[in-house]
Amino acid sequence: MxxxxxxxxxxxxxxxxxxxxxxxxxxxxxxxxxxxxxxxxxxxxxxxxxxxxxQCIQDALAAQAKKLINPSPAFYNEPMVSLASALTAASCYDRVFFANSGAEANESAIKLARKWGQKNPNANGESRHEIITFDHSFHGRTLATMSASGKPGWDKIFAPQVSGFHKADLNDIASVEKFIGDRTVAVMLEPVQGEGGVIPATREFMQALRELTSKRNLLLIVDEVQSGMGRCGELFAYQLSGIEPDIMTLGKGIGGGVPLSAMLCKEAFACFEPGDQGGTYNGNPLMTAVGGAVLAALQAPxxxxxxxxxxxxxxxxxxxxxxxxxxxxxxxxxxxxxxxxxxxxxxxxxxxxxxxxxxxxxxxxxxxxxxxxxxxxxxxxxxxxxxxxxxxxxxxxxxxxxxxx
Incomplete structure (x- = not known):
């Protein structure tokens, strides 16, 4: 043709x-x-x-499509529960929220951080919502994730941007410190900047960032949409630095080609209340069955x-x-x-x-x-x-x- x-x-x-x-x-x-x-x-x-x-994705899709495709995220389903359990068992996290794209997972992480900042205000009793991200970073194509991104020119395409994001320099801890104020709630970064040119955060920087955020009562969010799911040689890229972030996002590889993403957090920061977050297709059994097959393949000896x-x-x-x-x-x-x-x-x-x-x-x-x-x-x-x-x-x-x- x-x-x-x-x-x-x-x-x-x-x-x-x-x-x-x-x-x-x-x-x-x-x-x-x-x-x-x-x-x-x-x-x-x-x-x-x-x-x-x-073959493992073909098999997972065929088998699950015969059983159940989408009962609604208002109910549990077997593949959703199974994949969430497997991800928490393989990581330092306790809770999982499934979505459909990396941008959606990152949007969820931003929402969770802001919610936590409302519940943990500053000394003046004011909620904290500002998040420090990095120059040349890429977090997605929603308005909020574009605003969080440091990709050149993105501040003008759909202006005005969502406020509350400050851009530091990767691998420069002093540049992070200068942006910390009484409204700061989190620091968010890619362990390896993909769209920015495959620029890894150094082990020393990641460890310094973990120490700084812990000391200042800030959340540390790692965007592993591109670097996670085995891409960097460990199941998750944060493991390269020997630290434990508070929130992690996954996308791309978790679905092996189908629309699936996830936001994971530790129990202490799982502060969403019923109605705060959702999505029509989120955690549907067809996609999470594929995610389970992909994860099993990556964890094979x-x-x-x-x-x-x-x-x-x-x-x-x-x-x-x-x-x-x-x-x-x-x-x-x-x-x-x-x-x-x-x-x-x-x-x-x-x-x-x-x-x-x-x-x-x-x-x-x-x-x-x-x-x-x-x-x-x-x-x-x-x-x-x-x-x-x-x-x-x-x-x-x-x-x-x-x-x-």
Whole structure:
């Protein structure tokens, strides 16, 4: 089928999409409407933690769809209860609220922090609602989560923003301290800034942040929508720093490709009252059954150690490319990694890699001078080698073109 036969003009334009339609996916591979295959290093922006259409998700969907899809969040259902129990058993948290997207989970964390700030006022008896976030952070696309984000330009798109968010500098504890006032209730951060360019918070900074927030009676919220669910080599990225935050949000990988997210908190901060929070589809058994299957796969013996091993292997191969082509280095945690290009050729690489034949390569450039890699956590070393070889071919093409100029 030709692309022109698809009525893409019926879709609202929200991003610039290339003229191709994906029709099938398996593991690390996607196939488009003309049968061309693509090695996929986006995986839905770190969503498909087990790759495209893994068998465990197919099985969970088929089995649960025959039993119960949505009884309403006004009632308990078996997969909801089971997944909540498994998540609390695997983490430092006691309570779980399920939602459908990372933004929704982060919105819930913001609401919970503000509710807690009402119940724990400052010395003047005033409720606390201000939250310190970080420059270049990304927390979602609702009005509140966009306001919490430090993505450049987002303060003007749908102005005015939701007030109450101050932007500190990642890995600079002094910049956090200067924003703490009598209305401050929490500090919220990504353990690894994904959209900001795969910038990890250091272990020392995370520990200093935990000490500071505890001392000042502030909540510490970790947004693990992208960095959680095994992506960084531990089940949760906060575990890399040996601390226990008060609230955590999950998304993307928790559903392995289906709409599922979660906000987790410790018992001391579980202050929502009936009616404070909800959602028509939240915690529905179809999605939470998938979440249970995904979590079981990530907790299988040896799985997370393999993520760490392949993360180091990807790192070493990216460093080889850095040396070969005179690039600026790499950074990241586990299988959330970035190649620093040193110059703004990221969009050019993305386009050339996608259009190369007979097999394409799907890459992401969140900043013009950087590529981000988010493969399935069960990616093979052969698939890493294949990506590196394809990327090297693209870099050679660019270098040859630049030499002629």
């Amino acid at each position: 030709e692309f022109s036969q698809y009525r893409t003009d019926a879709l609202l334009t929200i991003t610039n999409r290339p003229p191709l339609v994906f029709v099938e996916g398996e593991g690390m591979w996607l196939t488009d409407h003309q049968g061309k295959r693509y090695l996929d290093y986006l995986q839905g922006w770190a969503v498909n933690c087990l790759g495209h259409s893994p 040896g799985f997370l150690s393999s993520v760490r091993e392949k993360g180091q292997y990807l790192r070493s191969e990216l460093l080889k490319l850095t040396e070969r082509f005179g690039l600026a280095g790499e950074r990241g945690e586990g299988l959330l990694r970035a190649l620093k290009l040193g110059r703004p050729i990221g969009p050019q690489i993305v386009e050339l890699a996608r259009d190369m034949g007979p097999v394409g390569l799907l890459l992401n450039s969140p900043r013009p001078d950087l590529l981000r890699f988010m493969p399935a956590l069960n990616v093979s070393k052969d698939e890493i080698d294949q990506m590196i070889a394809m990327l090297a071919e693209v870099l050679e093409t660019i270098a040859a073109a630049e030499a002629k100029q």
